[in-house]
Amino acid sequence: MIRVLIADDEPMIRAGVRAVLATDPDIDVVAEAADGRDAVELVRRHRPAVAVLDIRMPGVNGIDAAAEIRATVPDTSVIMLTTFGEDDYILEALGGGAAGFLIKSGEPEELVAGVRAVAEGAAYLSPKVAARVVAHLAATGAGALAGRRSAARRRVAELTAREGEVLALLGGGLSNGQIARRLHVVEGTVKAHVSSILARLGVDNRAAAAVVAHEAGIITPRPSPP
Structure with a gap:
């Protein structure tokens, strides 16, 4: 089983992510968090294979939480959930060791594929995220x-x-x-x-x-x- 933690400050988003992941019998959501600090603590407690983190959360944001998770629980891979307009954050998260990037409005199959990929030690960039990162780099000097x-x-x-x-x-x-x-x-x-x-x-x-x-x-x- 691929053990997963979900962190997002919006309960409806967490419920949606959980529902999508539940369609794969090999994925088990073991914990949910509403902010980055709780996400870090729950990762330390449950040691999931993958942490799916929203970028913008109150208190400790997803990027800082990802960096702390990678530093303290390196066996847990991190996927960042992003929305349009957060390209700067994506670039920052790339440098922080996040292994996957997905758009919240993307196809549900991408979420499952991304979790499976990073659990196996791969990097996973949603095609839309990759295209945006490349375009954003070109547009920012x-x-x-x-x-x-x-x-x-x-x-x-x-x-x-x-x-x-x-x-x-x-x-x-x-x-x-x-x-x-x-x-x-x-x-x-x-x-x-x-x-x-x-x-x-x-x-x-x-x-x-x-x-x-x-x-x-x-x-x-x-x-x-x-």
Whole structure:
């Protein structure tokens, strides 16, 4: 079972997230929180595989809660729930180690896929979130969209052919194990490639590497469940 914590200050949103996750028999929501402080405490108590956090919550916000969870309970992966207009927060959360980003108004299947992906150690960016992050970077003085895409492609071109394959799969939301099976190699080899990719791209985590993959346009989609 994939044990999950939900944190959002709106009871209706929490109920909706719980209802969507309940459609997957392998997912068990073990706790709910209405603010970031309670989320951190409940993660410490229940040790879920995944914490699904709203970005804006009273007291301790989702970004600060995510950073504390990653620092104190590193086995718990964090997914951030965002709404339109929170792009700056998404970029901040990327640097804080969040593994997944989903839009509250997105398709329910994305929520289930995102929880499954990060529980398996993958990074998961909703396609809409990825597109917004890339566009937002271009609109905030970080380089025009075409320039960022060109720069990302140059960075990817400096990777080995195999590292490029791994990055494309990583950007599509696959875990190390899934990438290993897709490429017919052992998982340890994939881990070594991922470490090299992060170092050569100059990014801190898989989610940030996934953004580069989206910018470069090399995503290999995650396979649909049977």
